[in-house]
Amino acid sequence: MNNSEINSVLFPAIAAELKNMKYDDLNLKRIREVPIFDVCSKLGISLYGIGKLTKRTKCWYHDDKHPSMHVNKKKNIYKCFVCGKGGDVIRLVQDYDNKTFIEACDWLVSEFHVVLIEDKQPSAGNSSKSYSKMNNSGTNSDQFPSAAGSKTTSSLCPLPSDLVTKCFSLNSEFCRAVVSAGYLSDTQLRHAASRYRLGCTKEGGVIFWEIDAQQQVHTGKIMYYQPDCHRDKEHHPTWIHSLMKDKLPDNYELQHCLFGLHLLCPAERKEITEMSPSENATRSQISAISALSSTEDRSVALQSAGPKKVAIVESEKTAVILSELFPDFLWLSCGGLQMFKPELLAPLVNHKVVVFPDTDETGEAYKQWLTVLQQAAKLYPFRYPLRISNLLELHATPEQKSQKIDLVDFIFEHG
Ligand SMILES: [Zn+2]
16 A cells, blocks of 8 residues: 555544545534534524524525414424425535535534544444533633644743753663564654654663743653553653753643644644655745744744644554654644643644544543543634544454554554
């Protein structure tokens, strides 16, 4: 399989979007679950009646003297009992607002923060339940400036950036193990380590830095790996900021950012351009961007560089390995199941984001991450719908789920 074929397996919804088949059946089903009373309210349709499940309004298809249009909350449909017209929420938006089918779907996804799902039909979940909860508070996205991402870093007191340069090394057990366990070739590992700026401690621990798109160093996580590339459980991870706590300025306050976020920066894109001829067209644009000096100018230029396809996973190891196997995507990691928070997504409002939760026996990780995406979609003005992959929920065996495997384990076991 070539890369684009692999991508269409891993990212079916995005592949469909590229082919203009924008929404598959699963996601249309999710769109049709947007509560019809909320849709009416957003469209300015006044509903009458004291029934909890059914309300009425004047039919807009015919000259209606009395409210003949019935809107049913349970079935999530509407129907006029005089002229017979009716349908689901998509049809409602199409007809009432004079939109095409796709325009109506786009509008519903954006207004009601629908998180789209990658891959096929999941086992019957309770997505519609959690759905109605999240629509209760209408967030006005206008109140957020388009550069919402910079908000999270404006008051940051970063760690000195030469720390990253000084610690850069391929000598960690992690780097050795990624190659010796057969995940990446030596060349791939060198490329990935340099892009992610992996460091090494005296004891052979790997340093995964958290550096944002403005190149500010938030902190670094030191982790220990065994030669088989699994975590060394004897050695607990430690943080650079806690090791340095006596030397930190008084105003240092820890704010996490996603591992790999610095790769959004144009200077990093330049390196990517040199690797892949297909992006050569933007070379002059990129050097122009690199010439800009102030952070503010750079973030403006960054936006004009166009949306990137961003994939978020739990572990740094997975991000590093998949960045070489699926270079069409920018692979970021949040560092752990509980570390995934809505505010981490703020810098990604202009990009196409898909998340890959790890799997487990109960589907808890998947549900937690879906909730975080729904919160983020309400908080920040994302230009593209957020997506979550249910690949592992659907295709991992019960045994794999009990081992809490992630995307790399899955790909290599199925390789
Ligand atoms: Zn009618």
